[in-house]
Amino acid sequence: MANKKITSTNAMNRDFLEDRCTLNKVLRIIGKRWVSEVLVLIRNDIRRFSQLKECLAGISDNVLSTVLSELVKEGLIEKQIFGEIPVRVEYKVTGKGKELTDLMSMLCKWGKTHIPFDVRMEPLPRAATPL
Amino acid sequence: MANKKITSTNAMNRDFLEDRCTLNKVLRIIGKRWVSEVLVLIRNDIRRFSQLKECLAGISDNVLSTVLSELVKEGLIEKQIFGEIPVRVEYKVTGKGKELTDLMSMLCKWGKTHIPFDVRMEPLPRAATPL
DNA sequence: CTGTATCCGTTAGGATACTG
DNA sequence: CAGTATCCTAACGGATACAG
Secondary structure, three states: OOOOOOOOHHHHHHHHHHHHOHHHHHHHHHOOOOHHHHHHHHHOOOOOHHHHHHHOOOOOHHHHHHHHHHHHHOOOEEEEEEOOOOOEEEEEEOHHHHHHHHHHHHHHHHHHHHOOOOOOOOOOOOOOOOO | OOOOOOOOHHHHHHHHHHHHOHHHHHHHHHOOOOHHHHHHHHHOOOOOHHHHHHHOOOOOHHHHHHHHHHHHHOOOEEEEEEOOOOOEEEEEEOHHHHHHHHHHHHHHHHHHHHOOOOOOOOOOOOOOOOO
């Protein structure tokens, strides 16, 4: 009951992996839900919060917000604020973000040829502009 | 209090994304902790449970076990059991697994040129055979 | 319109003990 | 040696209310 662990092994393991190889950093960034999708959408000129939200039926405000700021923080997209009323904000993919989406396209292509279909019950007819 | 949601939006969102684009399936697989690392190690001929555990200081038995069966299930590695005493088991990367590691190398390279260093306190001197 | 703050359930990740 | 079974905690993802 006395001594709680100083640093959780959970965090230690994460750091271990990220120190070990940059790949783990990359995957830590783009491996989270919505992230790759948002990046691709912005690359496809879906530039505004409301538009993104519209495409990504089901995403919550705070989640989209978090994803966007993460992408900005990592330098994969840029945020541009126009001083209008009401406020207009636009995001665009940076150079290194574009490079990354190219690699993601390759990953996607790999998936299409190698990941088998899995049949699920409901077709989920929602808004879409996939990769 | 009466009506709990039938399917959690959490799961619905996951399915939505995976239906939307294969990339999300790919990232759900390789985006989890340890997965890419294990795949790369096996590709580098670290073929046995105990060897992998040795390289990946800090991983728990059950976690490594889970990762390995996930990789087998996805057809990225193969498991070979030798009927010896004590039991010997070896894993090897499949064809499509190799293709995937090639793509991961590119991702890694991207990360090396584009992700800035972030200084952390302890250097974490552990076992290593990185990508 | 574009978010932030709070609160909460689910899932991922880990420690440990045990098995063929 | 190569794992499973159980239990536990931290992190992620989401709902909702509200703010600039």
